[in-house]
Amino acid sequence: MDTTRKIQMNVNGTSYSDEIDVRTTLVDFLRVNCGLTGTHVGCEHGVCGACTILWNGNAVRSCIMLAVQADGSEISTVEGLAPGSELHPIQQAFMEEHGLQCGFCTPGFMMSIYEMISRNPDPSDEEIKDVLGGQICRCTGYQTIFKAVRSAIDKMAAANKSAAQG
Amino acid sequence: MSVKIPTSIDQLPNSNPRFIGQEVNRVEDPSLLTGRTQFIDDLVLPGMLHCAILRSPHPHAKIVSIDTSEAEKLEGVLSVATGKDAKELTNPAPTAPEGWGAYCLAADKVRFVGEPVAAIAATSRYIAEDALELIEIEYENLDVIVDAHKAAQDGSPLIFEEHGSNVMMQRVFTWGEVDQAFADADHVVTEKYRWNRLGANPLETYGCISKWDLLENSLTLWASVQSQSHVALGRAVVLGLPSNKVRVISQPHGGSFGGKGGFRGPDIAAILSRKAGGRPVKWIEDRMEYLGGGAGQSWDRHYELSLALTNDGEVTGLRVKLLDDLGATAEAFGTVSAAKPLAAFVGCYAIPVAEYDLTMVVTNKLPGAPYRGMGPPPHNWALEQTMDVAARKLGLDPTEIRRKNFIQPSQFPYIIPSGNEYDSGEYEAALDGVLEMSQYKALREEQARARQEGRYLGIGVVNTIEPGVFDWNAYAIVGVQGTGVPEGVTIAIDIMGKITCKLGFSLEGQGQYTVVTQVLADYFNVEMADIEIVYQDTLSAPPHFGPGGSRLGVAITGASLGAAEMLVDKLCTVAAVLMQTERENIEFMDGFCRIKGMPDAKMHFAEVAGAILARSDLLPPGMDPSPQATFAWTAAGRTQADDQGRAKSYLTAANACHVVLVEVDIETGHTEILKYFIVDDCGTRLNPSNVEGMTQGGVAQGVGAALLEEYVYDEGGQLLTSTFMDYLMPSVYEVPMTEKKALVTPSPFTPLGAKGAGEGSMHTTPAAIMCAINDALSPLGIKAHEVPAAPNRIWSLIQQARAGESR
Numbered sequence: 001m002d003t004t005r006k007i008q009m010n011v012n013g014t015s016y017s018d019e020i021d022v023r024t025t026l027v028d029f030l031r032v033n034c035g036l037t038g039t040h041v042g043c044e045h046g047v048c049g050a051c052t053i054l055w056n057g058n059a060v061r062s063c064i065m066l067a068v069q070a071d072g073s074e075i076s077t078v079e080g081l082a083p084g085s086e087l088h089p090i091q092q093a094f095m096e097e098h099g100l101q102c103g104f105c106t107p108g109f110m111m112s113i114y115e116m117i118s119r120n121p122d123p124s125d126e127e128i129k130d131v132l133g134g135q136i137c138r139c140t141g142y143q144t145i146f147k148a149v150r151s152a153i154d155k156m157a158a159a160n161k162s163a164a165q166g
Numbered sequence: 167m168s169v170k171i172p173t174s175i176d177q178l179p180n181s182n183p184r185f186i187g188q189e190v191n192r193v194e195d196p197s198l199l200t201g202r203t204q205f206i207d208d209l210v211l212p213g214m215l216h217c218a219i220l221r222s223p224h225p226h227a228k229i230v231s232i233d234t235s236e237a238e239k240l241e242g243v244l245s246v247a248t249g250k251d252a253k254e255l256t257n258p259a260p261t262a263p264e265g266w267g268a269y270c271l272a273a274d275k276v277r278f279v280g281e282p283v284a285a286i287a288a289t290s291r292y293i294a295e296d297a298l299e300l301i302e303i304e305y306e307n308l309d310v311i312v313d314a315h316k317a318a319q320d321g322s323p324l325i326f327e328e329h330g331s332n333v334m335m336q337r338v339f340t341w342g343e344v345d346q347a348f349a350d351a352d353h354v355v356t357e358k359y360r361w362n363r364l365g366a367n368p369l370e371t372y373g374c375i376s377k378w379d380l381l382e383n384s385l386t387l388w389a390s391v392q393s394q395s396h397v398a399l400g401r402a403v404v405l406g407l408p409s410n411k412v413r414v415i416s417q418p419h420g421g422s423f424g425g426k427g428g429f430r431g432p433d434i435a436a437i438l439s440r441k442a443g444g445r446p447v448k449w450i451e452d453r454m455e456y457l458g459g460g461a462g463q464s465w466d467r468h469y470e471l472s473l474a475l476t477n478d479g480e481v482t483g484l485r486v487k488l489l490d491d492l493g494a495t496a497e498a499f500g501t502v503s504a505a506k507p508l509a510a511f512v513g514c515y516a517i518p519v520a521e522y523d524l525t526m527v528v529t530n531k532l533p534g535a536p537y538r539g540m541g542p543p544p545h546n547w548a549l550e551q552t553m554d555v556a557a558r559k560l561g562l563d564p565t566e567i568r569r570k571n572f573i574q575p576s577q578f579p580y581i582i583p584s585g586n587e588y589d590s591g592e593y594e595a596a597l598d599g600v601l602e603m604s605q606y607k608a609l610r611e612e613q614a615r616a617r618q619e620g621r622y623l624g625i626g627v628v629n630t631i632e633p634g635v636f637d638w639n640a641y642a643i644v645g646v647q648g649t650g651v652p653e654g655v656t657i658a659i660d661i662m663g664k665i666t667c668k669l670g671f672s673l674e675g676q677g678q679y680t681v682v683t684q685v686l687a688d689y690f691n692v693e694m695a696d697i698e699i700v701y702q703d704t705l706s707a708p709p710h711f712g713p714g715g716s717r718l719g720v721a722i723t724g725a726s727l728g729a730a731e732m733l734v735d736k737l738c739t740v741a742a743v744l745m746q747t748e749r750e751n752i753e754f755m756d757g758f759c760r761i762k763g764m765p766d767a768k769m770h771f772a773e774v775a776g777a778i779l780a781r782s783d784l785l786p787p788g789m790d791p792s793p794q795a796t797f798a799w800t801a802a803g804r805t806q807a808d809d810q811g812r813a814k815s816y817l818t819a820a821n822a823c824h825v826v827l828v829e830v831d832i833e834t835g836h837t838e839i840l841k842y843f844i845v846d847d848c849g850t851r852l853n854p855s856n857v858e859g860m861t862q863g864g865v866a867q868g869v870g871a872a873l874l875e876e877y878v879y880d881e882g883g884q885l886l887t888s889t890f891m892d893y894l895m896p897s898v899y900e901v902p903m904t905e906k907k908a909l910v911t912p913s914p915f916t917p918l919g920a921k922g923a924g925e926g927s928m929h930t931t932p933a934a935i936m937c938a939i940n941d942a943l944s945p946l947g948i949k950a951h952e953v954p955a956a957p958n959r960i961w962s963l964i965q966q967a968r969a970g971e972s973r
């Protein structure tokens with residue numbers, strides 16, 4: 001049986017391809033083969049959400065997906081949020097609201113939140129809770145994360161508005 | 167020179183401090199938010215191998231034989247290690263009390279499920295794990311002991327044969343005329359409690375890279391460690407290396423909460439590295455390894471607590487009996503958790519005499535490790551819950567019995583029976599503050615109305631002390647030695663006038679780099695961006711310990727201020743020469759060395775520092791041309807423990823009062839937190855948002871402790887909660903969004919008046935929730951005295967109560 005396969009995917013707009021062991025998880029591919037170590041592993045069994053990334057626009061847990069499943073797809077990771085020297089509004093909001101302590105869970109949270117806001121720029125508290133409920137943070141007790149989400153929503157709405165006016 | 171450190175913000179040489187005490191953005195955040203911070207698993211070294219560990223499936227068994235020959239043949243495997251190597255190349259882990267440690271790979275027998283027995287280093291983790299499957303081990307099972315009471319009995323199977331008993335320590339500490347107090351009491355209330363195992367579970371597990379270089383006789387360890395110097399010393403002892411040949415490089419890590427000690431992994435990886443010719447070997451603990459074999463299980467305790475009381479509710483004596491199940495060995499330093507309650511044994515109360523009857527046993531479970539709070543959280547629950555039981559018995563409101571017994575502000579500094587000194591506090595003000603915020607009377611009315619409707623609401627009112635700024639002397643009763651925990655920094659000014667501060671700990675989450683930056687920016691009156699924090703490893707940094715025991719915020723502030731004072735003294739000496747006056751005429755203010763009484767005769771510190779570096783012709787003779795200073799801070803006035811363990815140990819006593827409203831669904835046993843209020847007093851707040859973060863984060867962990875988290879072992883010693891599917895971590899659904907207020911009673915003894923605050927609500931929340939649940943269930947005559955109060959447990963209690971009624 002063939003145990004390796006060549007795969008290719010676009011991560012944050014850059015194409016990566018490699019010959020990999022078929023059992024390689026997506027998160028290992030991103031971290032080891034692509035060198036994108038901003039995506040973290042907290043449990044490796046699909047519960048904590050630290051490894052959340054966007055796969056063709058959908059938030060998924062990259063620890064329980066195989067890299068071969070993502071062959072040919074578009075992936076976004078935390079490194080893609082702020083490619084330049086400016087923080088993304090979600091990142092800015094996390095900083096201002098003290099939405100992180102150790103920061104290990106934060107990339108996963110931000111990718112889930114990014115997906116939620118892209119789907120629905122004006123979510124209710126319940127919808128926000130629903131998204132945060134799938135992520136574990138051991139440090140913050142979630143209160144400041146919740147505030148950061150609200151602030152990020154406002155920042156992004158304001159940016160969209162001024163873009164539309166401009 | 168002797169250095170005087172400012173004890174309040176207004177003593178800083180700055181007429182308008184802009185940063186300290188403010189909610190500034192953290193300097194740590196931009197790199198964390200963009201995924202650029204380098205955690206241990208992000209680090210890749212040339213030639214690096216990957217380690218996987220084979221663990222025992224048996225709780226207690228002799229190792230008859232190990233055959234690794236097939237594993238060795240697998241392509242990509244470079245070294246294999248077993249207990250034989252550990253015995254040959256290393257020493258057993260040091261412990262307190264002494265002699266209860268083991269080799270990093272089980273040598274002759276295994277003592278718990280999950281104990282490492284063999285390890286592989288290979289070119290990838292995938293291959294290393296494949297190779298584990300090729301190792302053949304024959305075991306001969308021994309009798310298993312998981313029950314602490316049985317473990318303490320004669321004739322029970324022995325975990326350490328050489329000791330002839332499973333009792334690591336048994337002693338009664340008596341502080342005052344306790345028998346008399348109980349004989350004279352109008353009432354004695356005695357209650358039993360069971361606190362089940364739970365643990366730190368930082369979101370990042372432990373990880374390390376070990377490089378044992380035979381030629382250099384040195385170890386370099388890159389690791390996610392909390393207290394790097396302590397870990398380095400441990401490695402020197404275990405690997406038999408000179409202490410100045412062990413370099414520990416602490417990577418930023420994803421939380422610790424006491425659990426990032428690096429239990430066994432670094433030594434196993436070191437053996438593999440040595441056997442692979444000194445190639446670096448990385449070991450990343452996975453979550454299942456953490457849960458079943460890491461430094462992540464704490465506080466497996468059986469309590470009996472008695473209060474002696476007068477008729478009107480004054481507590482005249484306290485007895486605490488603790489049977490502490492430390493698991494298979496003492497190597498993870500869980501034992502210190504049994505000693506720490508001495509630092510705040512009587513909580514907020516002026517109880518004059520007390521007794522501690524302490525038994526620590528070993529069993530066939532994972533060795534117990536430290537966790538946030540380090541031991542008092544279960545003690546606090548037993549004490550506070552018994553206060554409620556006593557109040558109910560005497561017909562008092564829980565707030566009344568507390569109020570009657572508070573240590574009063576005029577009594578500080580106050581020495582408690584177990585020897586520690588509390589620095590300051592306003593316990594009644596904290597209580598009043600939270601009663602007002604929560605509208606306590608209205609909550610009681612709401613509770614009464616709900617009861618009419620057949621709903622069971624409960625209110626918990628709990629106040630505790632958070633001992634801050636630990637000292638080794640606090641743990642003398644379990645055999646820890648020493649007094650003083652130096653924490654040092656080096657501050658330097660470069661030729662362009664920019665400031666660096668070098669220190670010996672890495673990022674962990676509490677935001678201490680930000681605190682140092684705030685302190686120094688105000689001290690020198692510059693922008694925060696003008697200060698750069700530089701991490702240093704164990705061989706480079708001044709004496710240091712790092713985070714632990716709610717200590718670092720205070721200690722690092724003291725170190726930074728001490729070094730700044732020393733450096734400024736030197737600048738002023740040089741400025742005096744440059745401005746042709748005497749040293750005593752120069753003062754430092756707002757970033758300038760200036761002549762007293764002549765506001766315009768001044769030189770900016772950068773200018774003076776530049777002269778020190780580049781104008782030797784102008785310097786006073788004999789001065790070394792280096793605008794930098796190193797200072798290590800430790801708490802003053804600490805004392806050696808006496809024969810009853812009494813010492814001035816923890817320097818500060820922060821106080822918090824929580825009010826929580828819960829509803830218990832008596833059909834399902836499920837508890838929901840409806841409202842949560844906190845007044846917290848940790849003295850001067852160096853960075854209020856850091857403190858609030860610690861408080862709220864502690865609430866979350868407290869909710870886990872009270873309602874969700876539990877390591878369950880079956881009678882055969884198998885762990886039943888080995889994933890996050892069974893070990894339940896609190897999520898946004900369970901953690902309440904709390905309302906918080908600060909009370910500020912500065913410490914008279916500390917830099918800027920700050921108190922330790924890092925353990926936050928972990929001291930208070932478990933007790934507050936449990937008291938609320940018991941309040942809710944008291945009409946049914948139910949005492950819920952076991953944590954976590956999971957639905958199944960509460961449901962069974964309700965069923966028993968109903969069965970009792972119908973009989």
Ligand code: FES
Pocket residue numbers: 040041042043044045046047048049050051052061062063064
């Ligand atoms: S690491 Fe993927 S869900 Fe935890």
Ligand code: FES
Pocket residue numbers: 099100101102103104105106136137138139140369420421675
């Ligand atoms: S900030 Fe540490 S786990 Fe969330």
